[in-house]
Amino acid sequence: MPTDAITSSPAPTADGALPLPPQATDAEVRNTEQPAEIVEQDLTFDGFRYTCRIARQGRLDTEPVVILGGSSQDRNSWQRHEKWLTPLSSVITVDLPGYGTADFLPAKYGVDFLAAAVRHVVQELRIPRINLVAACYGGAIGVRFAQHYPHLLERMMLVGMTTVIPADYAVAMERWDGMIRRGETEPIARELADRFMSPPGTGHVRKKAAVARLVYQQIASQNPEQLRMSAEHNSRLMRHEWYRPEPTPAVPGLVVTGEHDTLTTPAMGRTMAACLPAARFMTIEETDHLAPVERIADFADLMARFCTDRPLEGLPYASEPEVFGTPRPA
Template identity: 30%
Template sequence: MPEEVLRRLNIDGLSYSYRLLPNSRPSTEAVLIVGGVRQGMYGWPQMEHRLCPEATVITADLPGMGASDTLRDEHDSSLLCGAIDQIIDDVAALGAADRVNVFGYSYGAALLFTCAQRRPERVARLMLGGVPTDFSDAQLAYWQDAADVLRAGRHEEFVTMATEGMLCMDPRRHVHRRDLAYRYVRRTLLSNINSASEIYRALEERLPLAGGLTGVPTLVFCGEHDTLTSTASQRRFASTIADSTFVSVPDADHWVVLERADVVADLAHGFFTSHQENVLPLAPPVPLPAQR
């Protein structure tokens, strides 16, 4: 594993950081990884193991994530998109990359799609997983109830609600390593008990994810049993992007990056290095025509 470089940046008075794992002889552009709510820069070991031999890898603690400063009430997704832009610019200033491959999961997928729409010339390839495309009124009400439970100080009840709200709990659907994912999410929420407001903010704000995208090869993937944001809605979203591919990963739900971490890492390696024959051995990806 290459020796990491830590860089600290500032936006609107908030301090945040990113981590650079340099590759002196890369075969593809640097890969920037941004996860969901509360996912920090040290949570991607499988991705690093698979991608570091091919590329410089960048992971981040955006504001409100990992060890970075907490977001204030007045902040929204535009600040996080600005922070991502700053990382890309800082990496370029270091001479590491003028363009980057980007990997976004869950809320990070929505942020990176928005950034790619604004600055497509800076993005070589775009890979988005668990894209938060559509939430029902019932789901928003569920998460509002969870936030109310937390504000009432019923922490254990909140953690149970939040964990079950992000995982497929239907025993009739096989989810690989479901118990592990459940324990991980529950432990993460217990250690960051005030994350309810950030989860609800991400759901309530609902970045539009409209307008499509051209000029950036894109791969959208999700777990076949994603109950937080449906496979059908993510497939529809992918169809609005020119030169897009959609993959549904078997035996996984919204936490596909944990339950099928090896498959997701192989998927990223194949896509970012253009070794498409290695994209996904479990099921072939489906190219999608862009909607008119």
Template identity: 35%
Template sequence: MSEETIRSLSVSGVRYSYRRLRQPDRRTEPVMTLGGALQGMFGWPQMDDRVGPVADVVTADLPGMGSADPLPPGPSADLLCAAIERIIVDLDVPRINLFGFSYGAGLAYGCAQRFPGRIARLALGGVPAHISAAQLDQWQRAAEHLAHGDTDTFATMVTEGLMCLDEHRYVAHRRLAYRYVRRSMLHAARHSPHAVDSLRRALTDRPDFSGGLTGVPTLVFSGEHDTVTSPARQRDFAATIAGSRFLTVPDADHWVVLERPQDVADLTARFFTDGPLSSAPCLAPAVRGELSTGDPACV
């Protein structure tokens, strides 16, 4: 039977906490999940359901997120990665599996570059490897609305900027996903003390997706209709990681973890237990197979 514990830590004087769902019959290293800039430790029930049977599941309110202390001014990557490494030490394990989605993908990638020996496997989804000037402008304007207390306009602008609204491209559960994302953004805007700072930091303190990575088995995946960063650009990013695999998930946009949550969790569990990806139910026949970044069928 799984056991949930929450522990408080600090790094550089900043307090934060993490949650661990223990699995007594685990088959792989703990799986730590990092999500969006406004997403905390209780936002991943699908990982509990599908990954929980094979591994301890770890989520966190990192500095500047959820119930944690705010981040100090200035670049945050080093402090956030130090906070994650401190969690690994507190878990008392030599290595973890690391799952990063969207904003969390940049953070997870940075951690793998800083301490690769601590990362058994790395899964990155919805990687914002390239953001256009028009996108930045839209989200900057959304941040201004939030700063002035216009939470409704903020939630609408951010949601529209993160989703594919083109009705000619099929996205599973599009309307449901839109309502859920907007409602989540509205809740964060009204209740999170970090909302304004988190959004502005995500826009200005951009992760560095260059430099490459070696020695860490890596899976990169994208919804086929991701309009934040196109699958082609995410595939190009994956090609900078030695031996990585890249997959597209059909009928999904940037919010693939919401539109096809159980399928993504299943794909993650397979990868972190060295299982076959070729039979994952989330893959269309055209992209089935053990795909590398050198295989043109990956996109």
């Protein structure tokens, strides 16, 4: 969910690179309460303006973490996770073209274009390789990025990602597309909130009522431009290939699904993990499709562990990792 941001906008360096926040001193690293430094910069890819956000606090223990959120998220939606990640590395979020405050992107531009836009972010920041965390729709972009630009990827974590869009969801999208274009925000907000949350009786989900209200309010309060982007996003989903079985690099991979996720189920997550050459699969306990906001601290801990190669076994908030493929040698 979007939250407030404190931003500054420094100019690019002499060679055109967007400057990362400076290296923290040892004393600053030890101060875990020190707020992260935030840098925001507008960039342009193929004529479309978009915005990149960088948060940085401590030393570089791992490659920068690039987070691609779902279609209803923006570059500010992951701020509450940053305090666990910024002591380890830079955290980069982005409003890609067609999302958040970026320029409107016609539906003829699909997942390949958005994956190329992520590559543009990495190149503009002069980053050799990244840790990629990609959730839901961001997962489709993340997998395509991995397939097309493997030399830029160090690790990849997918959240609520499947190889196919569920059939009932695909049918519903056509109906939602018409509702959005007619401005029927209240009923579609209610439907989407119900769709993202697991139905009653599925199992205990933390913060379920509060998160459902947040999802509803976020969708119901969209302004005309946001509604226009939402309608175009639905058209993009219907017109372009979601997952393409192209070769994927054998970098460390982790596929994560909420224990009670009924939109992208654990079975779908295991199928996704089986398509990656070096992946593990885990479920987050007492969560559904919105696990990252239902267990913020625990989910951030899992991201930090994965991106720094720490053990994933025996975690109190997750299942034991299931291994798919062959891990890359250290």
